[in-house]
Amino acid sequence: MLDIDYIRKNIDKIRDLIKIGRADSSKVNVDEWLKLDDDRSSLIHKVELLRFERNKISSQLKSRPDQQTLEKLSNLKEEISQIEADLKRIESRWREILDWIPNVPYNEVPDGRSSEDNVEIKAWHPGVGYFSSEKLGRSEESGKFMPMCGTNADTEFSPVPHWDIGTKLGLFDLEAGAKVSGSRFYFLKGDGALLIYATFDLMLKKLISEGFTPLIVPVLVRERALYGSSHFPADADQVYKVESKNTEDPESDLFLVGSSEPSNFCYFADRILDLSKPIKITAQSPCFRTEVGSWGKDVRGIKRAHQFEKIEMNIIMEADDEKARQMHEYLLSLNEWLLQTLEIPYHVINMCVGDLGYYAACKKYDVEFWTPSQQCYTELMSNSITTDYQARRLNIKYRDENGRLRYAYTLNDTAVTHRILIAILEHYQQSDGSLKIPEALRDYLKKDVIYP
Template sequence: MIDPKVLRENPDAVRASQQARGEDPGLVDALAEADSARRAAISAADNLRAEQKSASKAIGKASPDDRPALLAAAKELSEKVKAAEADQAAAEAAYTAAHMAISNVIIDGVPAGGEDDFVVLDTVGEPRVIPDAKDHLELGEALGLIDMERGAKVSGSRFYFLTGFGALLQLGLFQLAVHTATENGFTLMIPPVLVRPEIMRGTGFLGAHADEIYHLAEDDLYLVGTSEVPLAGYHSDEILDLSGGPLRYAGWSSCFRREAGSYGKDTRGIIRVHQFDKVEGFVYCRPEEAEAEHERLLGWQRQLLAAIEVPYRVIDIAAGDLGSSAARKYDCEAWVPTQQTYRELTSTSNCTTFQARRLGVRYRDENGKAQTAATLNGTLATTRWLVAILENHQQPDGSVRIPEALVPYVGTDVLRPTK
């Protein structure tokens, strides 16, 4: 949820943010009206409760002759209090609904527009010219790394097995990410992949993209699409000690996405699948530290992309493609030779206080007063990285060179086609 203080002091900034996202700026006025109605309802209920308290005292002091009339008036007042409290509860619910409907306020400088309106901030490395390049699935099958056919037999379309060196390559990639994270102050976590509705809702994933999420109706639990969700919920309703600096976690988990609305897109290989693995960085910090921490997350992502030796670019995502929680998002996209384009490998989002306000995550400032924390997240490695590694490091004989940083984990420097 956005900061109510921003709404009251600078509603135009919230309207401008909504417009940049391509969302309804009228929701800002609706929230302001709901806030006003909520305050009025609270005041009315408080006044009636105070009147009821005074009436109770008067009854205790009244003479026997006056008491019946006072009791009758008190009964009538009690009904008014009940009605006022019901009105207050309804006003609170309406306010919360209006508040939850507004996306995070974007940070100054975020490009306006939608999916195609990003700004390229940097391009690193020169794509190789690879005659007769094979795609990652052809390479993966020839090398005995990926088995899509049996994945579909066992689980359906968009499922797969990573086999042999394919599994070792992913595990090596993730171990590299974990070591990089822990060397930079992250605590490694293996979180639950099923979460309660209030945690999924608190992170902002039950809004426009709720149809992407698998829901176990019988248990009322959701399968996570990223360990950002359980890590955001880890400190829900807590007051954190941030006196020593940001709290950083690296979550290693399987992730699940329905890929609703992606019919016909990326049906070949492991670019867009229902289940994949990921190491996700997650940070809690003071709001004034968030932008610097965002740059640090991007720096660690760039360090890992350099380690796998693939050309990539960094883009500043446009407001309409941020998702409701992010105030700014950077993506790193790797070059995919057979597609002759860049594809996303990492995202890192500054969610400011949006998620923490929903989840009740706070810290104490220098005066000991509880304040809402800020949260950030960023990809440190995913299964999709195998696509970039295989395609960019393929050799004319069908083998694939393993990036030097991954050789100790994989156990070989070259993967050769199996018989």
């Protein structure tokens, strides 16, 4: 959540977020919240004065107080009780609106409402290196200069979609996934599974060498974890809720995570941390998403699934915007390291205000790989600064150099997901229907080529 004083002093910025579509106007009534905020402050002040008066009288009571004093105490108790009830009602609505107010974007975040307004900041191809700025623009401008076929193809030919070559090579089974669990589920088999294991192993070793602490985390979490990461309430429809029957705590609802991020950050909830240097953590986990709003999109293949594997990178650091920007670029460099190691062409886009995604983000990069068979980019990684938005919800603090308690800053990054298999299939398929193994993964698979 945002700092309350910041909202009060910058209410026009919140109004602007509503106008551009970043905040939901049906959930964030600014005028109502301001009125509730005034009423809340007034009631808090009033009830504190009454409690002070009550406590003062109680401390001066004799062993046998007179009737007038007893009546005054009784009236004070009743008045305090009524104000507390009013305060509880007002705070409930005040908090409800507050939870829908998103983080305020950094100045360098592009204006705009949709993906068409996102701005490319980099594009890379293994045979070219980084593209010149003249080849970059909005959305997918650099795609005009990307290849028609895979970067590791044996000759120029029209590549087939990942679902065709993956099925022919026996790397995954979509029909079996649908039979067992329904649509948007799949089995990875044999070399398909090994390619994922190999890529994830490559990335995890890199992160450990960079000083990240690996975690194995719960993927069933309580509501607080998802609220803390800001996936609740705004993205609650993307989350699977599990009926808590036959459990030790049947009254406590549990939810399947769409990323290990909620688990990772909630691990540090209600703590005062030593942030003399940033805390860097990583976790690989299965992830689950309902994909509400995407039904009917990307129905073929494994791109959009209800369950998938993912490695998450998270950082907790001191509250410093410039250092957060530096750490943001550092996380991006790790994303780029993986794709350049695998020789997968990609671009990086600075997401516009209206396309920042979940409400904690104040700046976000998406890394998308080039998909030759579709002649478009496919999202693979996201990388966000969330300032102290999540830390305020989770009560994660540290002491600054003056000993003052402050809320920490957090950052998150998708290190790699199952979609990396799509990128490999697109860029390493050969004209005879075989698949070359990326050089960096060959020791793991003990082969150079997968044949039909």
